[in-house]
Amino acid sequence: MEHIDKVKGIYPPSRRSAPQDRAVSTAVIRRLPRYHRYLGQLLREGKARISSSELSQRMCVTASQIRQDLNCFGGFGQQGYGYHVQYLYDKIGELLGVNEHYSAVFVGLGHLGHSLVSSAMLERRGIRKLAIFEKDPALVGQTVAGLPVLPAEEAETWCRRHKVDLAVLAVPREQAQPMAEMLACAGVRGIWNFSDTELDLHIDGMEIENMHLSDALLGLCYRLRTSKGQASDKGREEDK
């Protein structure tokens, strides 16, 4: 911690220009959520600064890659001083939209929907959770994780009235497309889609993030099949 004052002195936000989006390449942008996650972890551990070599070891990225990436934020100190964790965390968060205070609703209260509703993931990224929409009348009227469960058919009117930015869609595959269209009509601009189907919504300014868990699973299976310790070499119990 001996250099912490100097470190702070290196990047006081007032003397540094704010990061310009156009100065940050798409490739760097794609890596930012991971930096944000690691920096958040460092903050939780009470670390005020970290060297690029230590961050490099933790993140399994080369120190030179880290220096290149974080230079975009005016967030690099002189050699030997390291990074100011809180400053970088805030700047990266700002660029990623953490401070935009987006509002979100959830659609679908199956197990996956329930786990997303219950998670602190959204609040931690500055997103306000407003309500849950669900088809099952047995669930409508309940309060889950402090949020009202409203009838799915009211989603459009409700989201329009409350200017909802973001919807977390966790409905069965066949319900995903009509619900997404309804949300788009209501002015929702972002859909985080867990419905294992790609949405066909080509609307200007509409952003969709499809979460295909099964694609990741197949990627893992491929690596299992092609990695050294082949399962077939193991002489499985059930094959005996």
Added chain:
Amino acid sequence: MEHIDKVKGIYPPSRRSAPQDRAVSTAVIRRLPRYHRYLGQLLREGKARISSSELSQRMCVTASQIRQDLNCFGGFGQQGYGYHVQYLYDKIGELLGVNEHYSAVFVGLGHLGHSLVSSAMLERRGIRKLAIFEKDPALVGQTVAGLPVLPAEEAETWCRRHKVDLAVLAVPREQAQPMAEMLACAGVRGIWNFSDTELDLHIDGMEIENMHLSDALLGLCYRLRTSKGQASDKGREEDK
């Protein structure tokens, strides 16, 4: 369907050589789960063949990209004949390890764990679900989605005895690393990690797929912030 016999004639597996892994580039491999998903959807719709231009439209990929990718599988017909859906689906599945009949356990029966246990995603990819491990004694002894819920502390012995290939890890962040080490000791070779922390396991032949949902969420927030219809232009209800 008029050319279906000819189409079939173009790629009878017996007359075509099996796809060679070394002939398929990493970039193609990364795209394969998505092809597999779309071809599965076509099969559910009862489609026996599809032209590259139709597949291209559906997948929002250029037809030439599709032709290039699928050529690796001997799965392309003459122009005008299209692809044999079942053949391609099977070949891609084979390459991805769908036919390896991997065995899997689940660790953690929170909402997310529960939703993964209940999903048909694993069976559909040929993976056999064996058991669930959970710390909470109130849940141990129950049967969830047809699987026994066993005490977490028995995971190592049990997985070793049953030669488990794959574990789906959905435990709180602080439990993830010790549990992953225990599973690795038990010979589990693949971990599908939903614990929002990166595992530090550098073991030869061990494959880890980290599912960082929050990274995807932040990516979506970034796109929301930088896309045309900025939320700040909307005049939000709460700003009035």
